[in-house]
Amino acid sequence: MRLYDTALRRIEPLELRRPGELALYVCGPTVYAEPHVGHGRFSLAWDVLRRYARWSGLAVRYVSNVTDIDDKIIARANEEGGDAAEVAARWEAVWWRTMDRLGVERPDETPHATAYVERMVDLIAGLIAGGHAYVGGDGVYFAATSVPDYGLLAPGPLDQLQVGARVEVGEEAGKRSPLDFALWKLAKPGEPTWESPWGPGRPGWHTECVVMSLDLLGEGFDLHGGGIDLAFPHHENERAQAEAAGRAFARRWVHSGHVVAEGGEKMSKSLGNTLSLPALLDAHDPRAYRLLALQSHYRRSMTVSPATLEAAGRAVDGLDGFGREFAAARDAEPDAGVRARFAERMDDDLDTPGAVAVLFEAMKQARAGGDGAVAAAVIDAWEKGLGLPLAREAQVPAAAAAKAAERDAARASKDWARADALRAELVADGYVVEDTPEGTRLRPAR
Structure with a gap:
């Protein structure tokens, strides 16, 4: 399998740390509101990668965290006059219920940030001792320029980039450089806090995944994934901390693209044009959204509109017709040629549009010749390789x-x-x- 590595800016073979085993870490949700369609596309991208890797014969260990302490969670709790932990638990339940509806398999491990605070404190202390972090007026900060190759995951020269939205520049008076970022935030009235050598407070967002990924997957794990909006500064800041701590981090960095509305405008909460994922799943077959994602390359923008969803829904109806027509072929030996053509496209930077085209062409072949082996390969690829189940001939009791x-x-x-x-x-x-x-x-x- 070959994937586009954001750090190298080219497609490279996925060289596994241990032959036959894929160790995959993906940044998961910050749980303070219901998921939107962008979360759905992002989750489907990694679900498909995981399923295809398993279809290919790899053992996969998939870890994806839950950020259950964050400025946005605290703000939501303050708005509601409630408790941050209760807010996080409530919206995490909504997240998993929605992922279940979408047909996204749950990760093997879902570490929560609040369970790792002590280990984050240990990491921060080590970074200070090594000269990579310093105590500022309102917390502890990482000195970005202390890492010689800082900016590896940035989309352009650092002097032309704005610091990420989660870095509250106006509040962080103790920073020495705009690129520096908070490792530990000193307590403010009414906020949840933990003890540390620098005073009561809570960890910065960029520190969480470093500790959790290394703890659960070990050094030099195979692949770190996430949405392209996380590449810089979030993933770059993770990478910088691990490098400064002398820990081998992710071998490959892979990122999925945005969802755009009709007309090409990016969907984001800041623009106020996001669509509720639960509402989408109320109105459409969840498989239609999966097929729409499969028909868009994972690194490119994907258009979500009533027209694209309706077209995908009609295509799913056609797939169900094929599944019923060839229900008896499921137990046949899958055609090796179809499997090879499907794998060739998927191995080329997870080219799902190309793989889908191979399967639709093979469906025509199966129907033209009544070929059960071809049909068996098609159904197996849709269901096990891509996670899109087809209907069967069966009466529900x-x-x-x-x-x-x-x-x-x-x-x-x-x-x-x-x-x-x-x-x-x-x-x-x-x-x-x-x-x-x-x-x-x-x-x-x-």
Whole structure:
């Protein structure tokens, strides 16, 4: 597999630390609000990479963190007159419920920032001792220029870039340089705090992932991923801390692209043009959003609009027709040629548009010749390689249909606990549970 490395600015082979094993770290959510469609696209990109790596025969360990202490969480708690921990827990539950609906597999590990504060304090102390960090007026800061190659992940010359949105320049009076960033923020009234040698406070955002990724994946792990908006300064600041601490960090840096609205405008909360991911999943088959993501290369902008979603939905209906037509072919030996052509496209920087084109062409081939081996390869690639399940010929038993109807009633009355419990029962009974505008849809799991 070859992927575009943001640090090297070219496509390079994925050279694994241990043969046959992929150690993957992806920056996860900051849980203070519901996820939007950009979060969905980002999550699908890594879900597809993970599934394809596994389809290719690799063992994958996928770690993605949860930021459960942050300025935005605290601001939300203050607005509501509540507790930051409660806000984080509530919105984290919404995040996972939405990812389940989207068909995104949960990470193998989901470390939470608040569980690693003591180890972050140890890292910061070591950086100060090594001359890479200093105590300022309102916290501890990393001296960016103390790392000779600082800016490796930046999109251009440092003197032409603005410091990232999460660096509150106006509040950080103790900084020596605009590029320096907070490692430890001294306590303010009403904020959650932890003890440290520099006074009560909390860690800066850029320190969290350094500690968690190294703890769970070890030094020199294979790949660090995230949205392209995180490459600089967030991922660069992670990398700089690890280098300053003398720790081998990620071997490859890979980033996914933005979601844009019709007309090409980037979607972002700051512009006020984001779309709710739960609302999108209420209105469309979750597989349609996955297919839309697959038809866009992961590094490029993806347009989300009613027209693109409707087109993807129609294509999914066609895939379901193929799945029913060739249901009996699922147990056949998959055609090696189709598998090879699919893998060739996916291995080339995760070229999902090219891989999807291979599968659609193979579907025509299967239908033209009634070829079960070709159909088996197509279905296997869609379902296991890309995570897009196809319909089967199967009647849903009355008991399962009754549970689905009860779940719809629970959702209508906003009894989310009961709806989630019924979903869990149906999954345990062997069904894939999908939320559609018409209600709960059940398909037998593979």
